[in-house]
Amino acid sequence: MDNRSRTAEQLVIEKHTERLRRGFHLWPGLKQGRPPALGDYRWTADLILSTWLQAETGMPPTNGLEHRVGNSGGGFDRLDFKFFPQDRWLPDTVTIDLSIPLNRRPYDRRIEIPVPFYGAGMSFGSISEPVMRARAQAAQVWKTFTCTGEGGYPESLLAYKDHVITQIATGMFGVREETIQYAPIVEFKYAQGAKPGLGGHLLGDKVTATVATMRESLPWVSLFSPFPFHSVYSVEDHKKHVDWVKTINPEALVSVKVSTPTDIDMVAVGSYYDGAHIVHIDGSYGGTGAAPEIAKKTIAMPIEFALPKVHRCLLQEGIRGEVVLMASGGIRTADDIAKAIALGADGAVLGTTELVALGCTRCGNCERGRGCPFGLCTTDPELSQLVETDWAAERLGKLYQSFQLQLSDILRRLGLSSIRDLVGRTDLLLYRSQEETR
Numbered sequence: 240m241d242n243r244s245r246t247a248e249q250l251v252i253e254k255h256t257e258r259l260r261r262g263f264h265l266w267p268g269l270k271q272g273r274p275p276a277l278g279d280y281r282w283t284a285d286l287i288l289s290t291w292l293q294a295e296t297g298m299p300p301t302n303g304l305e306h307r308v309g310n311s312g313g314g315f316d317r318l319d320f321k322f323f324p325q326d327r328w329l330p331d332t333v334t335i336d337l338s339i340p341l342n343r344r345p346y347d348r349r350i351e352i353p354v355p356f357y358g359a360g361m362s363f364g365s366i367s368e369p370v371m372r373a374r375a376q377a378a379q380v381w382k383t384f385t386c387t388g389e390g391g392y393p394e395s396l397l398a399y400k401d402h403v404i405t406q407i408a409t410g411m412f413g414v415r416e417e418t419i420q421y422a423p424i425v426e427f428k429y430a431q432g433a434k435p436g437l438g439g440h441l442l443g444d445k446v447t448a449t450v451a452t453m454r455e456s457l458p459w460v461s462l463f464s465p466f467p468f469h470s471v472y473s474v475e476d477h478k479k480h481v482d483w484v485k486t487i488n489p490e491a492l493v494s495v496k497v498s499t500p501t502d503i504d505m506v507a508v509g510s511y512y513d514g515a516h517i518v519h520i521d522g523s524y525g526g527t528g529a530a531p532e533i534a535k536k537t538i539a540m541p542i543e544f545a546l547p548k549v550h551r552c553l554l555q556e557g558i559r560g561e562v563v564l565m566a567s568g569g570i571r572t573a574d575d576i577a578k579a580i581a582l583g584a585d586g587a588v589l590g591t592t593e594l595v596a597l598g599c600t601r602c603g604n605c606e607r608g609r610g611c612p613f614g615l616c617t618t619d620p621e622l623s624q625l626v627e628t629d630w631a632a633e634r635l636g637k638l639y640q641s642f643q644l645q646l647s648d649i650l651r652r653l654g655l656s657s658i659r660d661l662v663g664r665t666d667l668l669l670y671r672s673q674e675e676t677r
Contacts, residue, residue, distance in 0.1 A: 280311045281524060282591075282601045286571060290638065294596035297637035299573075299645055307574040314524060314543050315575045319669045322652040329654060335647040336657040339586045341424065341492060342516045343561050348490050350423060352383040352586075354643055355658050356576055359567050359590035360406045360428065360496070362388025363413075364441050364450045364462075365605070366594075366616050367623035368395060373631030374593060375399035380632070381639050386426060386588075389439065389464060391453040392418040404494065407484075410439060410464035412454040419487045426519065427480060429467060430498035439464030442606050445618045474509035481514040492516040494565070499523065499540035504552035507562070511553075517563045519588060520545055524569025542568045543582055550583025550663050571595075573645035583663045596638040597631050 277284040289306035293299060299306050308316045329335075341350040358374050365388065372395050374385040379402045386404040387396070391413020396403050405422040407414050409429075419425055441450075441462040451458040471477050481493050494517035495510040497503065507518045522542025546566055553559035566579040567588035576587040591599070594615050604610030611617040614625030650658065653667055661667070 278601055281309045281314075281316075281569065282571065282595070283309045287595055287600065290571075290592065290595045291598070293641035294634035294638045297640040299641055307572055309571065314541055314569065315571075315578050317671050318543070318578050319671055320577070320581075320649065320653060321667050321669050323654050327654055329651040329656060331651075333651070333656055335650050336659070337643060337646055337650075339563070339658060341563055343563055344516060345561075347516065348423070348492060350492060354381060354383055354639060355580065355586035355646070356570075356589050356639075356642070357383045357404075357565075357586070358385030358593060359588045360386035360388035360404070360408075360426065361590060361594075362390030362406075362441075363393055363453055364390040364445055364618060367614055367618065367626060368393055369623055369626040369628050370594075370597065370615055370631060371396060372399075372628045373597070373626065373635060375403055376628060376632035377635035377639065378402040380636055383639075384424065387418075389413075389428060390441075390450070392421065393453065397421070406496075407480075408439065408464055409466060409468050410454075410462065412456070412462070412464075416487050419484060419491065422488065422491055424492045424494055424517070425484045425488070426494040426496055426517075427468075427477075428496040429471070430496075430521070440606075444607055444609075447618045447620070449620075450618050474513055477510065478513040485514070494519050496521055499542065499545040499568075501540065503540065503545050504549050507549045507553060507564070508556055508558070511558050511562050517565055518549070519565045519567065520549060520584075521588075522566070522568030542566055542570075542579065546579060546582040546584050547663075547665060554663075573642040574649070576642065577646055577649045577661065578668065580658060580661045581664045581668050583665075585659075585662060593635055593638070596634050597626065 278287050283305065285305035286309050289300045289304040292304065310316065337355055338351050338353045339355045341352060342348060358378060363371060371393060375396050376399060378385040379399045384402050384404050387406050389406050389408030389410055389412055392405055400421040401423060403422065404424040404426050405418050406426045406428050443459045443461040446456065446459055446462060448458045454462060456462055471480060484491055484493060493515045495515045496519040497506050499520060499522050503520065510518050520542065522545060523540065524542065549564060550559065553562055564584050565586050565588050566584035567590060570576060570579060570587045570589060571592050579587050597615055598613040599615055605616035609617060609619045609622060611622065614622045617623060646658065650661065655661055
């Protein structure tokens with residue numbers, strides 16, 4: 240693309256990001272011993288800046304910013320695709336289908352989304368209400384979904400209820416019959432990949448009077464979500480939960496969000512037989528600044544190990560064709576989405592990526608009431624005003640557009656016309672040595 244074909248806005252943005260790249264001493268500098276001023280090994284400064292740029296333009300960057308992988312030295316950053324020679328790429332005239340179903344059983348409600356991703360649960364209390372509204376607005380425009388998280392269902396989301404997943408987590412905060420009746424999909428969160436076995440913790444700083452009212456608790460008192468559900472200690476107990484939701488809302492699909500223990504394959508099988516439509520596997524790379532580092536780095540199984548294990552087990556059980564497998568926990572880019580699908584998922588669930596698109600710098604202050612300088616992960620009423628809903632929804636929509644373009648390009652270069660043909664195609668992935676990724 241030459242300067243004449245670029246818009247003035249793109250040129251300004253690209254010049255701005257190039258100045259940032261020089262000023263922040265990016266990862267080549269880190270390898271020489273200089274500490275980074277922005278980001279970390281998984282979310283490098285390049286990935287953060289390229290995500291901002293995509294949220295501005297709706298296009299992948301053309302100015303040299305790395306937008307495909309980070310610098311973690313493992314996980315998705317060590318995987319690449321075995322792209323076909325160019326003479327075997329699908330021509331631009333071939334339509335690429337990125338849609339996926341969210342119910343593959345022969346009964347219950349049929350829901351299909353046009354892109355292979357939706358928004359992860361981020362609760363009222365952990366993020367600001369304008370961010371929740373923006374995510375719901377973007378989901379409505381793109382005919383996909385976002386999730387309430389475990390903090391309840393603010394009334395401002397009602398206008399978007401056909402595109403909002405309501406979450407029931409171990410703390411049962413804000414869970415009411417009407418919120419279950421609103422929802423086309425109900426998600427049970429049994430565990431979070433970034434902190435499995437620990438439950439949740441919302442510090443008192445963030446429990447404002449509004450948050451406390453929504454969660455039916457006391458203001459300025461820390462809130463803990465226990466682990467596990469104290470009503471669920473077996474797959475039979477889980478079946479009672481599914482039956483409870485289906486009694487209140489017979490039309491709702493049921494998603495089960497679990498972390499990645501060593502027996503994650505058996506958990507997925509049990510969830511299917513208990514009536515779940517979606518098994519949502521959350522790996523250890525996810526979480527925000529509120530998740531303890533000791534948990535993120537030492538407890539759960541990385542998502543790239545869990546997905547093929549579950550996919551193979553469901554195939555062996557003969558039920559893979561009736562289970563929707565969604566992946567989260569460190570999905571940052573369009574390439575990450577495609578790699579997760581090639582490892583066995585049907586689609587991906589986006590969390591931190593959406594916050595980065597809105598200005599997150601990964602500073603790690605999410606757990607503090609006034610800690611987020613961008614009005615994202617805060618409940619402070621003044622800071623929350625920094626996020627204008629329409630502006631934020633537009634940025635998320637442009638990020639989705641960029642991901643849509645990149646996913647279509649990946650499929651063309653693999654000779655595939657549908658994202659569903661990529662599921663479980665580990666033969667199309669290449670594992671690079673650490674030396675090759677440097």
